Amino acid sequence: MDIFLRDPIEHLRTPTRSLLAFLVISHVFILPIRSEVLRTFMAELHREYITSGRREILDGKIYYDAEAKKVVVEVTSPIHQWMFLQKFETLIYYPQERKAFRMQARSDAVLPFFQLFIGCLKEDIGLGDLGYTFSRYEKKDDILISVWIPPIRFSKILGEAVLKLQANKLVEVQYKTPKGDLYSRGEFGQHVLFGGYFFPLDVSLAQLAGQQKSLERVTYSNPVFNRPLPPSIREFKIPEDIPVKNVLW
Amino acid sequence: MTKLFSGSLKSGLAILMALVIFSISPLIHAALISEQQVTQAIIDAEAQAARDNSGALWFFLGCLGGVITIAAAALITPNVPQTALLGKSPDYVASFSDAYISKAKKIRTNNALIGCGANVVAVVLIYVLAFAAVASEDSGFYY
Numbered sequence: 001m002d003i004f005l006r007d008p009i010e011h012l013r014t015p016t017r018s019l020l021a022f023l024v025i026s027h028v029f030i031l032p033i034r035s036e037v038l039r040t041f042m043a044e045l046h047r048e049y050i051t052s053g054r055r056e057i058l059d060g061k062i063y064y065d066a067e068a069k070k071v072v073v074e075v076t077s078p079i080h081q082w083m084f085l086q087k088f089e090t091l092i093y094y095p096q097e098r099k100a101f102r103m104q105a106r107s108d109a110v111l112p113f114f115q116l117f118i119g120c121l122k123e124d125i126g127l128g129d130l131g132y133t134f135s136r137y138e139k140k141d142d143i144l145i146s147v148w149i150p151p152i153r154f155s156k157i158l159g160e161a162v163l164k165l166q167a168n169k170l171v172e173v174q175y176k177t178p179k180g181d182l183y184s185r186g187e188f189g190q191h192v193l194f195g196g197y198f199f200p201l202d203v204s205l206a207q208l209a210g211q212q213k214s215l216e217r218v219t220y221s222n223p224v225f226n227r228p229l230p231p232s233i234r235e236f237k238i239p240e241d242i243p244v245k246n247v248l249w
Numbered sequence: 250m251t252k253l254f255s256g257s258l259k260s261g262l263a264i265l266m267a268l269v270i271f272s273i274s275p276l277i278h279a280a281l282i283s284e285q286q287v288t289q290a291i292i293d294a295e296a297q298a299a300r301d302n303s304g305a306l307w308f309f310l311g312c313l314g315g316v317i318t319i320a321a322a323a324l325i326t327p328n329v330p331q332t333a334l335l336g337k338s339p340d341y342v343a344s345f346s347d348a349y350i351s352k353a354k355k356i357r358t359n360n361a362l363i364g365c366g367a368n369v370v371a372v373v374l375i376y377v378l379a380f381a382a383v384a385s386e387d388s389g390f391y392y
Contacts, residue, residue, distance in 0.1 A: 047335070047336075105328040106325075157306060
């Protein structure tokens with residue numbers, strides 16, 4: 001129920017009764033006491049990406065600093081690579097090859113698979129921030145389904161988004177085309193509870209339409225919440241003797 | 250004695266050539282792998298850029314915005330998807346970034362140009378038809 005306190009203007013713009021019902025039902029099975037805020041996150045990372053008959057496997061570690069809004073990925077296989085994403089800058093560093101790239105963009109640097117993980121901090125996984133508005137909900141067995149419509153200015157290229165919650169855990173996300181066909185689907189499992197939120201440690205994203213279909217699966221293991229990040233992450237600097245190639249995006 | 254010396258020389262040359270080949274082959278191997286990665290990076294980048302940039306959207310924007318849209322398409326550098334660079338070699342990252350930006354700009358600019366052109370043609374056509382209609386009313390003849 002704390003959403004009313006956080007976003008009073010937001011819920012007034014949407015169908016109030018439906019939204020109220022959705023929020024009540026989504027909290028009725030488990031009413032989490034969200035007392036602890038996520039400050040940091042660390043875990044081992046395993047990512048598989050299949051597209052065009054090609055399979056890519058990646059192993060490493062991921063670090064997240066909520067205050068600095070920084071995501072750091074250390075890839076250990078197939079290559080030793082560091083990727084630092086913070087605000088509008090992405091830094092890629094290869095310690096063995098002694099090379100580095102600094103890439104600056106006009107929008108926040110993000111990793112979509114990790115955005116879905118962090119998105120579980122919000123009931124709408126951040127759809128509201130993207131301009132989506134709540135449309136309706138329905139309940140099938142113990143699964144609560146909410147439907148969100150895209151901003152009007154993007155209604156020609158984006159369709160509805162569908163969220164499925166089971167026992168207060170996000171289990172599935174569907175993105176549809178404007179015609180209503182399924183464009184992509186995300187499935188979430190192996191949830192871990194922290195601070196009143198359920199975070200999925202197993203995330204699968206499938207792109208089912210378009211020119212190139214793909215399947216991406218990310219699993220997190222040994223998750224650690226709110227522990228201080230290692231100094232090598234917090235205070236990382238590229239050695240001065242390594243040339244940095246600047247790329248402006 | 251001479252035969253012994255020439256035999257030793259031949260053996261030494263053979264050993265030297267083997268050493269040279271074994272020392273160069275890793276370099277050749279690395280160069281081939283690098284070339285493969287660059288080629289793959291370009292293929293992946295162009296495919297990703299085509300998925301990420303809607304030609305229809307930029308056509309529509311070109312119709313509406315005209316020259317401004319064309320300038321925006323040509324000047325604004327698109328963001329490269331960071332996920333595509335995860336776990337990739339430096340050669341791949343460099344080639345992917347360049348190829349993605351180039352392809353994306355080309356898609357945007359070309360479609361914006363076509364949209365702008367289509368808009369101009371439509372406007373001219375409307376004026377011609379309107380002029381013809383007015384002219385036919387004035388002359389009393391109906392075309």
